[in-house]
Amino acid sequence: MSANNTKKLGKNGPQVTALGFGCMGLSAFYGKPKPDEERYDVLDHIYKSGELFWDSADMYADSEDLLGSEGNPGARENVFLATKFANFVTPEGKRVVRNEPDYIRQQCNKSMERLGTDYIDLYYMHRADKSQPIEITVKIMKELQDAGKVRYLGLSEVSADTIRRACKVAHIDAVQMEYSPFSMEVEQEGVLDACRELGVAIVAYSPLGRGFLTGSIKSPKDFEEGDFRAISPRFSEENFHKNLELVDTLKKVADKKGCTAGQLTLAWLMNSDPLVFPIPGTTRTKNFDENMGSLKVNISKEEDQEIRKAIENAEVAGSRYPEAASGALMVDTIPLDEYNGPHKSVMS
Template identity: 40%
Template sequence: MENKEMNNDSGNSRRKFIQQNAVAGIGLVFASSLMSSSTNDLEINKVDIDKKEKMTTRNLGKLKVSALGAGCMSISANYGSPAKPEEGIKTIRKAYEKGVTFFDTAEVYGPYTNEALVGEALAPFRDKVAVATKFGFQIGASQITLNSRPEHIRKVVEESLKRLRTDRIDLLYQHRVDPNVPIEDVAGAVKDLINEGKVLHFGLSEANTTTIRKAHSVQPVSAIQSEYSFMERSVEKNGVLDICEELGIGFVPWGPLGMGYLTGKLNAQTPFDTKLDLRSAFDRFTPESLAANMPIVNLLNRFASNKNATSSQIALAWLMAKKTFIVPIPGTRNIPHLNENLGAYDVQLSASEFQELETEFLKLQVHGGRMNAMQMTFCE
């Protein structure tokens, strides 16, 4: 949606929503005990950084990364109870062994715990990977508000660097656009951090085309991150994908597997923890929507059966075939699921297969909004 002035009622509702729901939909739940014990003394799988599988690279602006990345959020928060830290670290290191060089996290995942886990997991080979994290929120003890003031951005970056055990952030996103801070000021603050070497590349998440263009005029934007999957096509219609192509900006889809739905492992009877699983409040994850959207999964499965693949692999292969500047970041907390996701790299869709998928999808209807109306106020 385009930028617009918010009336008082809307503003009050928004502030109330932030306080009561702690920014539902941005990938945040409080879980102070996620990493109550250090994993430094755990015998976690050792990585031979000189012996790893290779994966072709793609460019996010001028940042070169593996064609498939790894979203790390779900290891620590938001899709049910967190994984054990040692299992999360094993999964991240296995992803590197299998050729992944792009890892995505944020300060609000946990909060804070996911950055710490990613930092520990990547420490043995930090110089061989790209790390993306995000700013944009004021995280308090009982409430969270938007905050992209330049002085706050700098504070967040300094703290993220410590948790990530690094001296630079390869890709720094604004997690959500702050209507109270001109995007030119945000871009200028990140530009200063880039000049200092603390940040290497600038990104935006869930921004509209106007914001992207304004930011890009101050500091070149390397990547846009928004929800995008075989079933969620908003960025094809609102011009975001087009402006990325126009300006040479990479695109990083979050939720590339429909937040788990396109795996085919969810159905109308699947329970979602109302305290630990953010999907429990999303329109698309009501029992009715889960049942009504099953033809989409059936379509993917039909193609998968012809290619000795899974619905997840077809969904990811479709994204990679869509545009060469797209780098999906599927998330997982276990190695079997990781192996399945990365198997998509070997699934090749011919031009005719890709077109058939597109044609068949147009015959289907997607039921339920991707998030509820109030949560969507955080997305431009």
């Protein structure tokens, strides 16, 4: 991959590949994972392609273990590796968000052990605990950075105000948000503006609408058992066909350009701002190669306007997460001066 396909991760970050790879689907949430041999073949193909910005999390089943045993010599030195903490499943099976200082330190060590490394390139707070000020969370993350365990700091699914507060404690290098023609909250709720102001990269997860925007999913019946999209309101029987209108419009624009709807969508996101890094995931090398083709797609000003008009005219039906998980999106945490919790001493 040429240097032209890399760019700087925010104002303080390194040069990384402009299109990242989301590793979640290789291990979790999209049905039964494929056999290890097939998964290693996918990672091998991705590595040899020169795509070297990989995104994982401690909650993605065996994802960190899989990456830690990836067999290419020199891969750890060459791959810019991101992982995350905060999503926790209790013994009773309940999902909770954990940002306590000791928990962050503990999970960082566990992730390094699973990944087979003594440092993490980019460490994200996966979700914010509303009841703990973001200042406390970021101070602990900065401690990990100062200790050399973490090189760059990231947040995920937080509000513009939370980003600004966090950056007063330590520079946040990247904010990971769902961002696609189906999910425009990054622009609508001031997150993109805050990141431009502060020099923070936006890492766009689910940039293809969890596969919907490629046009390859024709019905909710296409989801296999264990695929979390089957319980997502946006993919319900009631909403599915309502959302095809935007997909059809993007496909028409893509057909005129001689590319796929997925390539058009990824190129459009990368064209929207130099700070934006999409991280599509897949379990198939064919799909990966198609996604990489988006790096060769140029979006004109007129095409950008056409796509934006289609987005504005579309009425996206259904929320992006089930109601139980929606409260952890675009989070504002309690202000530090209103907090009297157990970790306030951390800030002294």
